[in-house]
Amino acid sequence: MTSVLGAPVLEVDDLSVTFQRKGEKPTRAVDGVSFSVAPGETVGLVGESGCGKSVTSLAIMGLLPSRGVKVGGSVRLEGQELIGAGSRKLRSLRGAHMAMVFQDPLSSLNPTVQIGTQVTEVLLEHRDMSKAEAAAEAVALLDRVGIPDPRRRLKEYPHQLSGGMRQRALIAMALACSPRLLIADEPTTALDVTIQAQILELLKELVVDTGTALVMITHDLGVVAGLCDRVHVMYSGKIIETADRHELFAQPRQPYTGGLLASVPRLDAGRGTPITPIRGSARDAIPWAEGCAFAPRCDNAQDDCLTEVSGSVVPLEPDGPGRELRCRHPLQYPTAPSGATALGAAR
Amino acid sequence: MTAAPSASEEPLLRVRGLKVHFPIKRGVLFDRTVGHVQAVDGVDLSIARGSTYGLVGESGCGKSTLGRAILRLEEPTAGEVIFDGTDVASLKGEPLRSMRRRMQMVFQDPLGSLDPRQNVESLLSEPLRAHGLGGGTKGIAEKIRGLLDAVGLPSAALRRYPHEFSGGQRQRIGIARAIALEPDLLIADEPVSALDVSVQAQVLNLLEELQERLGLTYLVIAHDLAVVRHISDVVGVMYLGSLVEQAPADDLYEQPLHPYTRALMSAVPVPDPVVEESRERILLAGDLPSPANPPSGCRFHTRCPWRQETRCDDEVPVLRELAPGRLVSCHWAEEIRDGVLQPKSAEEVAALMGVSVRATGAGPIETDALVQGVDEPVERR
Numbered sequence: 001m002t003s004v005l006g007a008p009v010l011e012v013d014d015l016s017v018t019f020q021r022k023g024e025k026p027t028r029a030v031d032g033v034s035f036s037v038a039p040g041e042t043v044g045l046v047g048e049s050g051c052g053k054s055v056t057s058l059a060i061m062g063l064l065p066s067r068g069v070k071v072g073g074s075v076r077l078e079g080q081e082l083i084g085a086g087s088r089k090l091r092s093l094r095g096a097h098m099a100m101v102f103q104d105p106l107s108s109l110n111p112t113v114q115i116g117t118q119v120t121e122v123l124l125e126h127r128d129m130s131k132a133e134a135a136a137e138a139v140a141l142l143d144r145v146g147i148p149d150p151r152r153r154l155k156e157y158p159h160q161l162s163g164g165m166r167q168r169a170l171i172a173m174a175l176a177c178s179p180r181l182l183i184a185d186e187p188t189t190a191l192d193v194t195i196q197a198q199i200l201e202l203l204k205e206l207v208v209d210t211g212t213a214l215v216m217i218t219h220d221l222g223v224v225a226g227l228c229d230r231v232h233v234m235y236s237g238k239i240i241e242t243a244d245r246h247e248l249f250a251q252p253r254q255p256y257t258g259g260l261l262a263s264v265p266r267l268d269a270g271r272g273t274p275i276t277p278i279r280g281s282a283r284d285a286i287p288w289a290e291g292c293a294f295a296p297r298c299d300n301a302q303d304d305c306l307t308e309v310s311g312s313v314v315p316l317e318p319d320g321p322g323r324e325l326r327c328r329h330p331l332q333y334p335t336a337p338s339g340a341t342a343l344g345a346a347r
Numbered sequence: 348m349t350a351a352p353s354a355s356e357e358p359l360l361r362v363r364g365l366k367v368h369f370p371i372k373r374g375v376l377f378d379r380t381v382g383h384v385q386a387v388d389g390v391d392l393s394i395a396r397g398s399t400y401g402l403v404g405e406s407g408c409g410k411s412t413l414g415r416a417i418l419r420l421e422e423p424t425a426g427e428v429i430f431d432g433t434d435v436a437s438l439k440g441e442p443l444r445s446m447r448r449r450m451q452m453v454f455q456d457p458l459g460s461l462d463p464r465q466n467v468e469s470l471l472s473e474p475l476r477a478h479g480l481g482g483g484t485k486g487i488a489e490k491i492r493g494l495l496d497a498v499g500l501p502s503a504a505l506r507r508y509p510h511e512f513s514g515g516q517r518q519r520i521g522i523a524r525a526i527a528l529e530p531d532l533l534i535a536d537e538p539v540s541a542l543d544v545s546v547q548a549q550v551l552n553l554l555e556e557l558q559e560r561l562g563l564t565y566l567v568i569a570h571d572l573a574v575v576r577h578i579s580d581v582v583g584v585m586y587l588g589s590l591v592e593q594a595p596a597d598d599l600y601e602q603p604l605h606p607y608t609r610a611l612m613s614a615v616p617v618p619d620p621v622v623e624e625s626r627e628r629i630l631l632a633g634d635l636p637s638p639a640n641p642p643s644g645c646r647f648h649t650r651c652p653w654r655q656e657t658r659c660d661d662e663v664p665v666l667r668e669l670a671p672g673r674l675v676s677c678h679w680a681e682e683i684r685d686g687v688l689q690p691k692s693a694e695e696v697a698a699l700m701g702v703s704v705r706a707t708g709a710g711p712i713e714t715d716a717l718v719q720g721v722d723e724p725v726e727r728r
Contacts, residue, residue, distance in 0.1 A: 048543040148633075148697070162634040192405035192570065194631045197614035201630065219544060222616025226623040245620045263548035265577035267615045268622060271596045275577065277548030281513040297545075 007078075008036040009180045009213035010060070010098075014073035015083075017052070017059050021068055029055040031237035031288060032073070037181065037213040042204075044228030044245070045217045050282050052237040053217045057183045059083075060215075061100050062090040078180060096126040099174035103186040105166035109158040115142075115169050116154030122176040141172040145202060164195035171202065178210060185217045200227055221264055225249055233257050236285040236293035239316060242324040253319060253330040255300045288313045292328070300329040357432065358393040359564045360417070360532060365390045365426035365436075367409070367416045371639060384639045386412040388588035389426070391666065394532075394581075399558065399565040401579030401596065403572055403611070407635055409588040410568045414534045417566070418450055419443065431531065448478050451525040455537035457517035461509040467495075467520055468505040474527045494523040497560075498553060515546035519553065526557060534566045539574060551578060572615050576600050581672075584608045587638055587646040590666055593674040604675040604684055606653045632693040645678070652690035653683050 015033045020026035030052040037043045045053040058064050060075050062082055075082040077098055082090065102108040110118060119141060120134040129137065135154070142150035145168040158166055167187060174182055184203065188196035204227060207214050216228055224231055224245060231248050233241040233256065241254040252258040259278040266273075278297050285293040286306070292298070292314045295305035305314075305328055319325035368383040386409040394400040404410045415421045417428050419435060428435040430450065438446055454460035461470060471491045472481070481487035492502055498519040509517055518538065525533055538554065539547040555578065557563060569575050575582055576596050583593040584605065592605040603609045610629040617623060631650045636642055642649045648659040655678070658664075664676040669684075682688045 048545060164634055192635075193572070193614040194405065194610060195634065196616075197628060197630060200616075201628070220616065221544070221618035222623075225618045225620045226616050249618065249620050260544055261618060263545050264618055265548075265551065265571075265573040266619075267573040267576060267600065267612065267617055268619075269573075269577070270600075271576060271579070273577065275548045275551065277552060278545035279549075281515050281546055282543065283513050 006039050008038050009078060010037040010215070011076040012036065012056075012060065012073070013076075015056065015059060015075060016070075016072040017055050017064065018070040018072075019068060020070065026070075029237055030059060033234075033237075033239055034073075035232055035239065035242070037215055039180070039213055040207055040211040041230070042207055042214040042216055042228045044224045044231040045215065045234060046219065046221065046224055046231055047234035048219055048282055050236075051234040053234050054185055056234075057100065057185050057215065057217055061094060061098065061183065062087075063100075092126075095122050095179070096177045097179055098181040098183070099177075099179040100183040100185065101167070101170050101174050101187045103189050105163065105170050105190070106158060108170055109166060111158050113157070114154065115156055115158065115161070119154070119169070119173050119176060122173055126177045137176070138172075141176055142169065144175070145169075145172045146198070147172070163191055164198060167191060167195075167199055168202070171199075171206075175206065175210075175212075179212060181213045181215070182206075183215045183217070186219070187216075188223065189218070189220070196223075203227065221249075221260060233260075236282070236288065238288060238293070238326065239324070240294070240326040242316075244322055247323060251331075251333050253323070253325050254294075254327050255298045255329075255331055256294045258331050259297075259299075292326075300327075300331070302329055304328055356396065359396045359431055360566070361393040361427075361429040362413075362417065363391050363427040363429070365413065365416060365428060366424040367412050367421050368424045382639050385588050385641060386638060387416060387423075388641075390585075390588075390590055392583055392590065392593065394564055394566060396531075396564055397558070397562050398580040399567060399578055401575035401582040402566065402568045402585060403570065403575050403582060404585035405570060405611075405635060407587075407638060408585040409638070410585050411536050413585070414452070414536050414566060414568045418447065418452060418534060420452075445478075448480075448528045449530050450532040450534065451528060451530040453518075453521050453525050453533060453535040453538050456541050457514065457521045458509060460521060461517060461524075463509055466506055466508050467500075470509075470520065471495075471524055471527055474524060478528055480528065490527070494527055497526070497557065498523040513546070514542050515549055518542060518550050522550075522553065522557070526561065526563070529561070530563070532564045532566065534568070536568045537570070538567065540569065540571060547574070554578065572600075572611065573617075584611065587636065587641050589646065589676065590674070591647065591676050593666070595672055598673060602684070604669060604673065604680050605647075605677050606651045606683065606690070607647050610650075610652070629690065630693045632696040645676075650696065652693070652696055653679060653688050654691075654696065655679055655688070 013034050015030055016028065017030040018026045018028045033056055035043065045056060047053045059071050064071060071083055073083065077093065116138055119138040123129050123134040123137055138154060139150045142153055147153050147165060147168050161169065188199050191199060200223065206212060218224060228245050231243060231245050232239045233254060235256050241257050252261055262276040263278055265275050280297040284296045286296055291307055292305045295301040314326050314328055316324050316326040365387055366389055367387040368385050370380040371382045371384060372378040373381045390413055402410045412421055416423045423436050426436065435446060468491060471494055472487050475481035475487050475490060481490045495502055495504060500516060500519055539550050542550060558565060567575060567578055579596045581593065582596050582599045583590050586607050592608045603612050610631050613627060613629045629652060633650055636649055644660045644662055645664050648654045658678045664678050666674045666676040669675050669680055679688055
């Protein structure tokens with residue numbers, strides 16, 4: 001999956017995360033997830049709540065608690081294995097080589113510490129800088145992400161900033177050491193649309209300028225359509241479809257992807273344009289070991305989706321150039337795609 | 348689905364000059380009022396019977412307060428709320444209570460708005476008992492079964508508690524509770540924003556189906572413009588406590604007239620890469636100003652890409668009819684529509700408003716422009 005952009009920054013191979021509490025049945029939140037991200041590439045992990053997209057990102061960053069959690073597989077950042085790495089090593093990588101932006105900027109910032117202190121903390125930890133140099137760099141960083149009057153903002157506390165400004169401050173902290181990998185977990189979900197547009201534009205620009213590899217975790221298909229180069233759709237802990245964004249939106253193959261696109265009201269569709277919901281909810285999933293987790297909600301489902309076939313789960317298989325698919329009965333399109341045929345393209 | 352309201356028919360709900368101001372208190376011993384948050388500041392709107400009015404705007408624009416003030420869940424500071432010929436804003440006691448039967452609300456967070464210790468049967472029978480409806484235990488039981496059926500829940504749900512349901516099912520319970528009293532008006536405040544994408548569509552379709560079957564009138568409050576367009580006949584756009592534009596849904600989306608509506612529309616991502624690449628974004632400078640201290644003149648002038656030298660800063664625009672059914676509060680709406688006036692970039696707006704424009708760095712110009720801000724932190728409660 002390595003593109004012409006160069007050696008991948010991040011390679012995730014067969015990652016699995018299992019939560020187990022004493023005396024309870026283990027829950028597998030992430031199940032055999034593999035993907036890679038090249039420099040300057042934006043990869044989207046898309047799915048609804050509970051599909052394992054956020055746990056994937058926490059596992060990559062090594063932020064999951066060690067008790068009651070089993071992480072398997074391999075995560076390599078520029079060739080270095082992260083799974084099983086010591087906490088000191090992870091600490092030296094986090095912030096410097098990989099960074100993360102979370103959904104809720106208010107709870108990711110320390111409310112009792114000035115913005116300036118929180119930004120310079122990263123610089124003092126990872127870069128050989130004096131306090132004065134760090135302060136100057138912090139001003140430059142805040143300016144870089146578009147916070148007006150950065151010198152004054154350094155002395156302020158998180159509650160004095162608006163939501164969009166806080167998210168910008170978090171992005172500034174994430175960028176402080178020019179990380180090779182940036183993971184953004186629903187960075188705009190808590191923001192208004194006009195502010196969301198500003199932040200997305202900023203992220204886009206940063207990827208182009210710095211060549212950072214960006215992993216974008218979101219449930220919003222609109223955000224994916226505007227930002228991501230490649231998209232992985234997740235359901236119940238597994239990647240079920242992978243494609244370039246153009247192909248994914250024009251011809252989704254997994255019925256779940258198609259169903260998602262058909263169930264979202266679109267701004268450019270007229271009043272009363274029918275939307276087709278996916279029946280049931282994510283709670284209706286069956287374990288992957290017993291067939292396809294999406295089968296109970298799927299209109300295309302056949303007997304072999306609901307039962308174990310030859311003792312193996314539905315595999316993620318290549319599906320045309322650059323695409324992968326986990327489905328036994330995918331959506332079909334006429335062979336010559338003359339005009340928009342897919343659900344997503346129907347306007 | 349719903350016929351256009353005839354001019355002769357009295358609208359079900361008419362709001363005139365509605366204001367809701369919240370006092371800002373300071374001081375230890377004496378609560379001095381040092382100012383007011385003008386959450387809703389002079390809103391006029393009317394909703395025809397059997398139609399859906401969609402109210403959109405960003406957080407803090409006052410759309411939820413407006414919805415709550417119509418139901419008298421917030422006390423209006425001034426103005427009239429005329430529901431089916433009666434001014435709700437002046438009602439008290441028993442008349443208010445019985446009027447409330449006819450207007451119900453569906454809340455955003457279905458878990459937070461359902462009592463966790465009541466099972467579904469008790470949740471649904473409570474409003475019926477409170478208003479003395481349903482005709483005794485037997486009648487109520489029958490009625491509840493009908494309600495569950497109407498919102499697509501199995502009758503086995505009766506003995507279960509809210510935490511046992513998924514988000515979509517909980518919202519169905521919330522809707523069943525709201526329609527239990529056979530109201531005329533249903534105010535839905537962000538009815539689907541807490542739900543997963545695949546489930547949102549189920550609830551939206553349910554709302555439409557119920558409207559058709561029961562002849563309900565809806566006021567849908569939402570921040571998601573695509574959802575509002577999908578469900579509404581008429582859409583009102585709010586900014587800092589006032590309506591800036593109101594139009595039939597499709598007209599508004601085909602040709603937004605107010606600069607704020609234009610910016611809002613262009614900011615909404617569309618799940619289609621082809622559309623996304625060809626669209627022009629109107630990026631606004633900065634954040635929403637504080638509603639405790641709104642800008643003078645047109646409230647949008649601090650962020651408006653079309654702001655002019657005259658009128659915008661000091662003259663408050665009124666909501667006026669530009670074309671049949673199309674109301675807009677902008678001094679320059681005609682000129683903007685006809686392309687006589689051209690928008691400035693966000694950078695120019697920021698510079699005009701006296702915000703320092705930082706030295707151009709490595710980034711391209713247009714992206715520099717968007718990150719300039721007229722900063723005024725939004726007060727959050």
